[in-house]
Amino acid sequence: MNIRDAILEATRVGAKYIYRKQGPIIKPTNTIDCCIICTPWKKVPRWEPRYDDLVSVDWYVVPEKGSDKNV
Numbered sequence: 001m002n003i004r005d006a007i008l009e010a011t012r013v014g015a016k017y018i019y020r021k022q023g024p025i026i027k028p029t030n031t032i033d034c035c036i037i038c039t040p041w042k043k044v045p046r047w048e049p050r051y052d053d054l055v056s057v058d059w060y061v062v063p064e065k066g067s068d069k070n071v
Contacts, residue, residue: 003049006059017062023053025062 001009006018007028017038019025026047027036033045 001059002057003054003059006061010061013061015061015063018059019062020053020056020058020060 003018010016010018010028017025017027024047025038027038027043029036035047035049037044037047
């Protein structure tokens with residue numbers, strides 16, 4: 001799905017994160033941190049997506065159960 005639909009679906013099902021198969025896990029927020037890149041080692045605020053990220057249709061929702069295990 002596209003990034004907008006992934007964010008809306010994550011909100012609908014109560015999940016916190018979205019991702020692409022070849023990219024980091026992203027936590028979209030309405031805070032000063034904007035979108036947060038989540039890795040197993042740290043969380044980096046203010047992700048700046050590239051054009052390819054914005055037009056991609058391979059975004060997925062991270063299932064809530066166990067989603068914090070790797071971020």
